[in-house]
Amino acid sequence: MDPIYKALIVCTNHTDYPTKPHKTGLWLSEATHFYDELADRNLPYDIASPAGGVVPIDEKSLDRRDNTNEKWYNNPAFRHKLEHSLRLNEVLPSDYQILYFAGGHGAMWDFPENVMLQAITRQIYENGGIVAAVCHGVSGLLNVALSDGSSLIDNRQITGFSNMEEKLVRLDDEVPFLLEDALKQKNTLYSKSMIPFIPYIEVDERLVTGQNTLSARKVGRKVMEEMYEK
Template sequence: MLSVTLGLLMIVPQHAMAAGNDRVLLVVSGNGADDGKTRPGFEMDELTQAWAVFTDNGFEVDIASPSGGAVVADKFNGKKPYNSRFLADPEAAAELANTRSLASLGEQKYAAIFVIGGKGAMFDLPISVPLKTLLAETYLAGGVIGAVCHGPAVFMNVALEDGTSLLEGRAVTGFSNEEEAMFGKGWAPSFPVLLENGLRGSGAIYSEAPIMLNHVVADGRLVTGQNPYSTAAAAEAMVKALGRPLATREPWADERSISLLFQMVNGDGAQARAAFDADPSLYDVPLIAMWGFFRAQSAGSDREALTEAVEIMELALPHFSRPELVSAIADARTKLAEPK
């Protein structure tokens, strides 16, 4: 029996449903158009990284969207290894070319459901009743549910069988207000609510890392990742929550770069710099440079953040020299030279 009360979808199951053992559902927004220019869609990098993690850990993966059929991703780099691998896989490419509709999955049982982000997820996924039903039934049956970036928006108005909010008192993360202010200016004014505000308002205990660093929160069988660079770690946390040992893998260059940045902002700069200097080719140097640039832009008068930004930009500069990077370093150093 289904009932809707005050915007919360309440699931009152007739009987317990056993979660599937080897099938995972990835959910993407169907909102996108024109590579995200006229309407935002989903993040291809998030979809393909999650697909790679679940596939490599022995799961069968389905892909669904609210209406099914073809869906449009925001602009992406098809040469990135996870994207090229996905697009070269005939079954995966076919799944994405003709996604399953959420309404058609009522009888399907999943071990886990992972909601992919992208700004489109703020528009069509939170109002999908079939998605809320699938999430609640999977969770109540002992399955694992998760989301990354803007994907956690789907959890804001899901209620459990006793009427309580799924998020009440639960530890979560998602795309932060700080990240939205830096990267979401084009579409955020159209959101029903900023994601961080919505999660907090739903009773969740929200936490975040500095902009675009990997941050995953696992609260039992509810797993959330803060931003696109949290995708692989969030998917792996779901695999762990399902009780499976993780398959070993080499981190991707951008993933390795985010780990290096995390080290540097958490006081382990010497070791991070040594690892980078040993073989810069293992890293996504433009990503490191741009992270330092945006860190400087968002730092304001925070001297610690400015110092971190300068160190990171100067680390990348010999391998990625750009006038704007040189200018940003100079501006940050000028601020640091001002009296406290």
């Protein structure tokens, strides 16, 4: 019998850009494509967010024809978890062996400085769990310190949304900082695909990161591989 693992998917609550009229939030496929890989093994999961409650969906991520989005966004259980996400203080880290930070630009505002999120990450990682993140969700790893005071991502192979991709979506002047620059400043071994917007992941022991939206499924697949095939 395979062991039963449980996953915690963390999503943003932040919706506003400084000057753009449209709203940000979770980029839906970054949650659904990742979870689709876990669903194959019927993995139990919870969805949490910094403030709890409704996870806002980036409007632009809803207007794309995406069968996986439609499958899960219209799934009553998944939708309920998105609309009634756990607050971080309701999360018991010892319950989870997988932690996943979904992206969407909103994450750049409410992930990096969240001390409770950093504590949950540290505990799951130090308990032997896998920590994964995709696109702007990787910002949640920037300030995670381990119990010995060292940075989780120091000298680690990592990726995340690139400066070039941010410029191409014309949001480089809206975000509070550029993720690629911030990761490099943290002494990570940052890398990215040669071509923007293609699936790209980095794996460094129990740390799995994906560069952009299209990497979410690949991250999920790699997490499953690491959990079950090692």
